[in-house]
Every structure is written in C-alpha cells, then in structure tokens.
Amino acid sequence: MRVLVGGGTGFIGTALTQLLKARGHKVTLVSRQPGPGRITWSELIRSGLPLCDVVINLAGENILNPLRRWNEAFQKEVLTSRLDTTHLLANAITNATHPPQAWILVTGVAYYQPSLTEEYDEDSPGGDFDFFSNLVTKWEAAARLPGESTRQVVVRSGVVLGRGGGAISHMLLPFRLGLGGPIGSGHQFFPWIHIGDLAGILTHALEADHVQGVLNGVAPASTTTNAEFAQALGAALGRPAFIPVPSTVVQAVFGRERATMLLEGQKVVPRRTLATGYQYSFPELGAALKDVVA
Numbered sequence: 001m002r003v004l005v006g007g008g009t010g011f012i013g014t015a016l017t018q019l020l021k022a023r024g025h026k027v028t029l030v031s032r033q034p035g036p037g038r039i040t041w042s043e044l045i046r047s048g049l050p051l052c053d054v055v056i057n058l059a060g061e062n063i064l065n066p067l068r069r070w071n072e073a074f075q076k077e078v079l080t081s082r083l084d085t086t087h088l089l090a091n092a093i094t095n096a097t098h099p100p101q102a103w104i105l106v107t108g109v110a111y112y113q114p115s116l117t118e119e120y121d122e123d124s125p126g127g128d129f130d131f132f133s134n135l136v137t138k139w140e141a142a143a144r145l146p147g148e149s150t151r152q153v154v155v156r157s158g159v160v161l162g163r164g165g166g167a168i169s170h171m172l173l174p175f176r177l178g179l180g181g182p183i184g185s186g187h188q189f190f191p192w193i194h195i196g197d198l199a200g201i202l203t204h205a206l207e208a209d210h211v212q213g214v215l216n217g218v219a220p221a222s223t224t225t226n227a228e229f230a231q232a233l234g235a236a237l238g239r240p241a242f243i244p245v246p247s248t249v250v251q252a253v254f255g256r257e258r259a260t261m262l263l264e265g266q267k268v269v270p271r272r273t274l275a276t277g278y279q280y281s282f283p284e285l286g287a288a289l290k291d292v293v294a
C-alpha cells in the first residue's frame with residue numbers, strides 16, 4: 001500500500017517506516033523540511049493529498065524536551081503542532097478525489113486520569129481533567145472525518161521504549177552509572193510499549209480491514225509501576241537502581257504541570273488491541289528492556 005506519514009521523520013516514524021518498507025509498503029513522509037521521499041506541509045496545503053491508501057499522523061513538538069521551559073509559548077507549540085497537522089491531513093482526506101482506505105492517528109494514554117487504583121481500557125472515560133487529557137480530546141476531535149468512506153483508527157500510546165530516542169534516552173546515562181531509580185514515590189503506574197510493537201500495531205491497523213476506533217498502544221503487562229520499571233531497567237543494565245529522583249527535582253526541571261506526566265501514571269490495558277488479533281513481540285518488560293539496551 002502507499003502510506004503517507006505526517007511527522008514520520010522522528011523516533012516512532014523511523015521505526016514505522018522501516019517496518020512498513022520491510023512489509024512491501026511504499027512510504028512518503030510529510031515534514032517541515034523538504035527532502036527525498038518527503039513532501040512538506042506547505043505542499044500538502046497547496047496540492048492536496050497525494051494519491052495514497054493510508055494516512056498516519058505522528059507530528060508533534062516533543063513535550064518532554066527538558067531544554068524547553070513549560071511556558072505559554074511552548075504549550076501553544078505542543079498544542080498547535082498536533083492539532084494543525086491533524087486538521088490539515090483530515091481536511092486533505094475529506095477533499096481528496098480518491099480518499100484513502102484508512103486514517104490513523106497516534107495520541108496518548110494521558111487521556112485517562114492518573115490513578116493508583118483505576119484500570120482503563122479503550123472504553124473508559126477521560127479526556128477532560130488537565131492540559132494533557134484536554135489536548136488528547138482536541139487532537140482526536142481534529143482527526144474525525146465527516147463520512148464513512150475512510151476507516152478511522154486512534155492509537156493511544158504509552159511511553160515508547162526504543163533505541164536512540166524517547167523518554168528512555170534521557171534515563172540511560174544515570175542508570176548506566178548506577179545512579180538510576182524510581183521517579184517521585186515510584187508507586188505511580190508506568191504504561192509502556194516497545195517501539196517494535198507500536199510500529200506493529202500501526203501496521204496491523206493499516207493492513208487489517210476490521211480494525212476501527214480506539215486502540216490502547218500499551219503492552220499487555222503494562223500494569224508496571226515506576227519503581228518496578230526502574231528496577232527492571234537496572235536489572236537489564238546489570239546496575240543497582242535504588243536512588244530515587246525527588247518530585248521537587250522533576251518539578252523544577254519540567255514545571256509542575258508537565259511533571260505530572262512523570263510523577264503520576266495510569267494503569268492501562270490494551271483490551272481492544274488484543275481483541276483485534278494483534279500479537280505482541282515484546283509483551284514482557286524484562287525482554288523489552290533487554291532489547292532496547294542491548
């Protein structure tokens with residue numbers, strides 16, 4: 001199939017492109033920068049949707065960039081980079097003479113309210129309690145198409161574990177030095193997925209005609225707490241991991257609101273993802289981390 005991927009130049013997009021190509025699909029990226037195998041967002045606005053069978057959007061300013069202060073300007077970039085690109089692609093699909101078969105958006109499990117007791121599947125309520133949950137609601141609304149001619153899928157992803165990017169790239173150095181440990185209390189849930197499985201779920205969603213609606217992009221054993229995650233990462237590296245990172249430090253680096261992404265968490269299960277027949281390559285944390293740090 002011909003697949004158009006918005007924001008496909010990043011961490012998830014690179015893994016996804018590799019898997020799609022290996023499975024014989026043809027990939028074109030939409031980027032802010034021109035380049036081979038790419039079109040730019042301005043070209044998309046000017047010329048409309050190129051002929052394609054599936055559209056995926058991964059574009060978005062990196063929320064957990066520790067070098068950016070969590071101020072109004074950055075919050076606006078986080079929001080508009082997601083909503084504007086999603087709107088552009090949804091409009092281009094609506095106006096296309098030959099609309100694609102499927103339209104897939106990756107959002108996040110921040111949709112569900114952090115809790116130490118609740119368990120969430122795809123039908124659980126959420127999306128209305130803080131900046132990030134409101135962002136997911138607006139993001140998923142921006143993707144909605146008026147008609148039924150294109151199959152619509154939303155994958156709500158947990159923290160993506162992979163080599164050379166994502167949250168884990170910031171954790172590896174302290175953990176390798178034996179200075180790693182739980183963040184804050186460590187009791188908060190840490191919903192995770194191996195990058196190979198997120199790319200796998202997206203590929204499954206684009207290849208299988210019966211997949212529709214929301215899928216949770218987390219591992220089936222993703223009911224891990226942050227302390228358990230720290231311990232497993234230490235074990236994968238053969239290093240102790242008992243030095244906790246105090247909440248106050250996390251809040252000082254990321255700002256109070258953004259720090260909740262690390263200090264609080266959700267217990268999320270991929271009930272619909274499993275029901276659609278997706279088979280995980282890395283269902284267990286130990287093996288997923290060993291692969292990432294190898």
Ligand SMILES: NC(=O)c1ccc[n+]([C@@H]2O[C@H](COP(=O)([O-])OP(=O)(O)OC[C@H]3O[C@@H](n4cnc5c(N)ncnc54)[C@H](OP(=O)(O)O)[C@@H]3O)[C@@H](O)[C@H]2O)c1
Nearest residue numbers: 007009010011012031032058059060061081108157159160
């Ligand atoms: N990584 C995770 O753990 C995780 C978890 C849950 C959800 N997600 C979501 O999945 C998507 C992809 O994540 P990722 O980790 O692959 O992100 P990434 O590596 O930061 O890549 C995202 C891509 O978005 C584009 N982009 C960045 N800032 C932009 C802006 N201001 N305007 C327009 N485009 C912009 C960039 O492409 P160009 O430079 O080519 O334009 C970039 O390569 C994001 O929406 C993210 O929120 C990620």
